Amino acid sequence: MGSQPGEDDGSKADISNLGFTSAPKVSGPWTVDKVLETLPDQEAPAKGTSSPLAFFHMIERLKTTKREGWRRFGIDRGESIADHMYRMSIVAMLAPPSLAPRLDMAKCIKMCLVHDMAELLVGDITPVDGVAKPEKHRREAQTMDFLTRDLLGGVDGGAAGAELRAIWQEYEDSQTLDSHFVHDVDKMELLLQMLEYEKRGRGALDLGEFAYVARAMVVPETRAWAEDLLQERERFWAGAEHVHGERGEEGGVSREKSTQQDAYYKRD
Numbered sequence: 001m002g003s004q005p006g007e008d009d010g011s012k013a014d015i016s017n018l019g020f021t022s023a024p025k026v027s028g029p030w031t032v033d034k035v036l037e038t039l040p041d042q043e044a045p046a047k048g049t050s051s052p053l054a055f056f057h058m059i060e061r062l063k064t065t066k067r068e069g070w071r072r073f074g075i076d077r078g079e080s081i082a083d084h085m086y087r088m089s090i091v092a093m094l095a096p097p098s099l100a101p102r103l104d105m106a107k108c109i110k111m112c113l114v115h116d117m118a119e120l121l122v123g124d125i126t127p128v129d130g131v132a133k134p135e136k137h138r139r140e141a142q143t144m145d146f147l148t149r150d151l152l153g154g155v156d157g158g159a160a161g162a163e164l165r166a167i168w169q170e171y172e173d174s175q176t177l178d179s180h181f182v183h184d185v186d187k188m189e190l191l192l193q194m195l196e197y198e199k200r201g202r203g204a205l206d207l208g209e210f211a212y213v214a215r216a217m218v219v220p221e222t223r224a225w226a227e228d229l230l231q232e233r234e235r236f237w238a239g240a241e242h243v244h245g246e247r248g249e250e251g252g253v254s255r256e257k258s259t260q261q262d263a264y265y266k267r268d
Contacts, residue, residue, distance in 0.1 A: 048154050078193075177219075
């Protein structure tokens with residue numbers, strides 16, 4: 001049992017960091033059960049109930065888990081996973097008229113809000129983390145099964161959970177225009193954040209290696225957004241030494257890192 005308010009279990013909560021949680025670490029083969037064992041008792045979810053409260057509490061971790069790519073550059077208090085997905089949903093709503101009629105916009109917005117949901121337990125795995133793509137998918141699929149079946153399976157017949165699982169799978173399979181669009185929006189949001197951090201840092205931080213994701217975008221309308229953004233970035237740097245070009249060839253991204261990015265962003 002977790003300690004109750006007023007009880008002293010010998011430890012004190014770090015009040016200043018209540019809005020931050022780190023990705024759980026486990027030894028040996030990764031499983032959801034191992035991760036759940038690392039959570040404080042107060043966070044251990046109740047499975048198989050008819051209430052969605054356990055799910056609601058669990059997805060709070062999306063608000064408190066940071067996106068890892070920025071932390072490699074010393075941005076420890078950067079965006080959370082939820083921050084990223086929220087702006088994605090807004091960006092998706094602004095699909096150009098040449099594209100919007102061909103999209104199921106309601107589903108695209110849901111996909112934006114669901115596509116990284118598994119990271120609440122898996123963490124934000126990046127291209128340089130050394131986790132093979134099939135293993136990353138296995139962890140995320142297992143987490144989505146836990147969320148949508150174990151936590152939501154008994155809620156109103158499980159329909160909502162099944163819908164979330166299906167939308168996530170459509171994104172992962174990347175075979176539809178809706179999923180291609182959301183994949184591109186995912187990359188566009190990253191590009192936006194890249195430039196915003198560079199500007200906020202007044203040029204002290206070169207995040208140009210992330211510009212590579214523009215190369216993996218496939219929808220003409222979203223590629224046009226990315227091209228405009230990269231031109232804005234060039235104006236910001238105004239000739240100063242920095243990583244530029246979609247692959248960073250002119251700025252020094254290593255071959256090893258480019259290979260990691262190729263494998264990570266390849267659509268199976």
